[in-house]
Amino acid sequence: MPVRVGIPRALLYYYYFPLWKSFLEGLGAEVVVSDRTTKDILTRGVQHCVDEACLPVKLAFGHVQNLLHKGVDYIFLPRMVSVARREYICPKFLGFPDMVKQNISGLPPVIDNVINQHRKPGDIHKFIRQVGELLGKGPLQSWLAYQRAKPVHQKYCRLLEQGLLPEEAMSVMAGKKPQPHQANGDLTVAVIGHPYNIYDAFISMNLINRLRKSGARVLTADNLTEHTVNQGVARLPKKLFWTLSRRMTGGAMAYHDQGTVDGIIHVAAFACGPDSMTGELIERFIRREGKMPFMNINLDEHTGEAGIITRLEAFLDMVRRRRTAL
Incomplete structure (x- = not known):
């Protein structure tokens, strides 16, 4: 055996x-x-x-x-x-x-x-x-x-x-057809965070699927090429030596500069030092460079589902109102 x-x-x-x-x-x-x-x-x-x-x-x-x-x-x-x-x-x-x-x-x-x-x-x-x-x-x-x-x-x-999420990509590689997702929603939202935070449906409170069901197309930093990520993070005065933080920060900056998303959500783990720094870098960049909607979500074992749902609904309402006003 x-x-x-x-x-x-x-x-x-x-x-x-x-x-x-x-x-x-x-x-x-x-x-x-x-x-x-x-x-x-x-x-x-x-x-x-x-x-x-x-x-x-x-x-x-x-x-x-x-x-x-x-x-x-x-x-x-x-x-x-x-x-x-x-x-x-x-x-x-x-x-x-x-x-x-x-x-x-x-x-x-x-x-x-x-x-x-x-x-x-x-x-x-x-x-x-x-x-x-x-x-x-x-x-x-x-x-x-x-x-x-x-x-x-x-x-x-x-x-x-190509825009697939990890579980979808693994299904394709296993010869299975991935479940159809909301690819043509009226909004596009970038979800930025460590893969083990955003792709685990349980600890993320099913964040990505909730966004899709609400009519949003979801992109992550992993949907970008390494070259695009490096172009985004090159705007920082000093190189980030945390590999995952570099990808997250570069991905957020690249999506902002491309103008391909309507809002950005940063998902962080409570008590994570690099996450707190990354979230601050991204938020300061967005506030300084433009008016793109941004939301930070912190997760720990006590995070409640109701609070996440309320914040997501409010965020999507804000993004839609902003698009209507433009």
């Missing part, structure tokens, strides 16, 4: 799952994904995580717990330090494997090898070799598995740039 490797449906799942899945399957593993987020998964995560952690980390704890009931032989939690030259991923990703091993009992072995491209972009040979060794494969077979996985990731990125 193939080795079963579990991947939590949290954190960078929405960026790298197709790549990871193809790579691990190329090494002969069976990939098992945790269930979609539920109240029980979040509650379990909150119970096992430290109080000071942000909502996405607490949720990721819950997804790791969910995998324990699926009979996996390994849990895949790469220690993400950097995925681009002279940039960093949030320190929580660096420490997450250790937090999990210290706070959750009964864990199978954790694949927590380091990915650090701060000095050499694209240099992940060591990571590939180490993961292959854990799964009983040699360096050549590991390298070939990764080379076959790269086009899968590139196709996934192209689908996102």
Whole structure:
């Protein structure tokens, strides 16, 4: 029987799952994904995580717990330090494997090898070799598995740039037809936030689908090319060294400059330092450059659905009134 490797449906799942899945399957593993987020998964995560952690980390704890009931032989939690030259991923990703091993009992072995491209972009040979060794494969077979996985990731990125959201793009790649969405609404709204905040329907209170049902077409920073994002963020006097914050800020600035959206919503996790900085940068830029409607939403485990719905309705009413007045 193939080795079963579990991947939590949290954190960078929405960026790298197709790549990871193809790579691990190329090494002969069976990939098992945790269930979609539920109240029980979040509650379990909150119970096992430290109080000071942000909502996405607490949720990721819950997804790791969910995998324990699926009979996996390994849990895949790469220690993400950097995925681009002279940039960093949030320190929580660096420490997450250790937090999990210290706070959750009964864990199978954790694949927590380091990915650090701060000095050499694209240099992940060591990571590939180490993961292959854990799964009983040699360096050549590991390298070939990764080379076959790269086009899968590139196709996934192209689908996102065509306007699909991660789950829709994954459905297309699996040979399924994505559910039709509101592509021709009377408004276009950019939702800017970390992928694990905006694409998880439970913790985001189904934000994107609510906007679509209200007649808005939704775009995110992931629907932009890397070149467009870099053009947007180039307006800042200093380079952002947080990779995800750079994408979010550049995406918001690019949508504003293009004039392709009627409003921008920034979704942040309470207790996230980079998020608070990113939201402030985006809001100051929009207030200084024009009059585009902007709203900031903060999420934590206590966020109420009714409050989110009320704020969304008020925001869309404001955007529509502004369009009518112009």
